Amino acid sequence: MLPWVPGASMDLKELPQHAFERHPWEIARADFYLRLLRENITKTSLSALDMGSGDGYFARRLLADLPTVTRVTCFDPGYDAAWLAEQVHGDPSLAFTAQRPRGTFDLVLLLDVLEHAADDQALLADASASGAQPGGWLLLSAPAHPLLFSHHDELLGHRRRYAPARLRALAVAAGVDVVAHGQLFASLLAPRALAKLGETARGARATAAPAAGRIETTLGTWHHGAMVTAAVKTMLALDATASRFAANWQLPLPGLSTWVLARRP
Helix, strand or coil, X not given: CCCCCCCCCCCHHHCCCCCCCCCHHHHHHHHHHHHHHHHHCCCCCEEEEEECCCCCHHHHHHHHHCCCEEEEEEECCCCCHHHHHHHCCCCCCEEEECCCXXXXXXXXXXXCXXXXXXXXXXXXXXXXXXXXXXXXXXXXXXXXXXXXXXXXXXXXXXCCCEXXXXXXXXXXXXXXXXXXXXXXXXXXXXXXXXXXXXXXXXXXXXXXXXXXXXXXXXXXXXXXXXXXXXXHHXXXXXXXXXXXXXXXXXXXXXXXXXXXXXXXX
């Protein structure tokens, strides 16, 4: 088994111990990738493997929003016995496991996972060769632009950020064909760059340190009221629309995240 750390939807380390409002960023990200899948995958009765699935938010959205997907297996080595026991009586189309599932799937998701892996190339090669069936799809995403590696990445246990070309090269090296690629969240680049400049000015230096056992991030602490939430959702939806347009026309619109949709031959 390859050593790696989970991190797709909200990482279990970020999951609050109380009811919370889903962050607009996570909703916008899910909307974007669901639309991308809907536009490209037409096969019906698909099985999906969500690697590093966190609290399972994206997997649940996948089942609810894409009728072509009939079963999703969420694999995350961070699941403990108590978490798994809570999921037993849920949706029968949704399975959770802390052990690497056997068999192959029509769709394999690695959303914000590779940056946690000690050996990202080996992880992706394994996901392609052992997880995706021939003709199956893989959707990858990762934080973009190595120069922006900051304390935020350190907090989340990231080992690296990716140049978009680097993520595509990893996919090609894993033996899959890149079908589409692009970046996402252009509107969030400036705030993250300013935060990085502030760290640099203070002499702080971020390193690829493991995340703490439990961390608090904005994903689990969003509480800005209906008007602000609606405004942020609108901004991120416009951002996603611009990012999709740029990807379709191969325009160099940068973003805080980079993604690749690929297919196994």
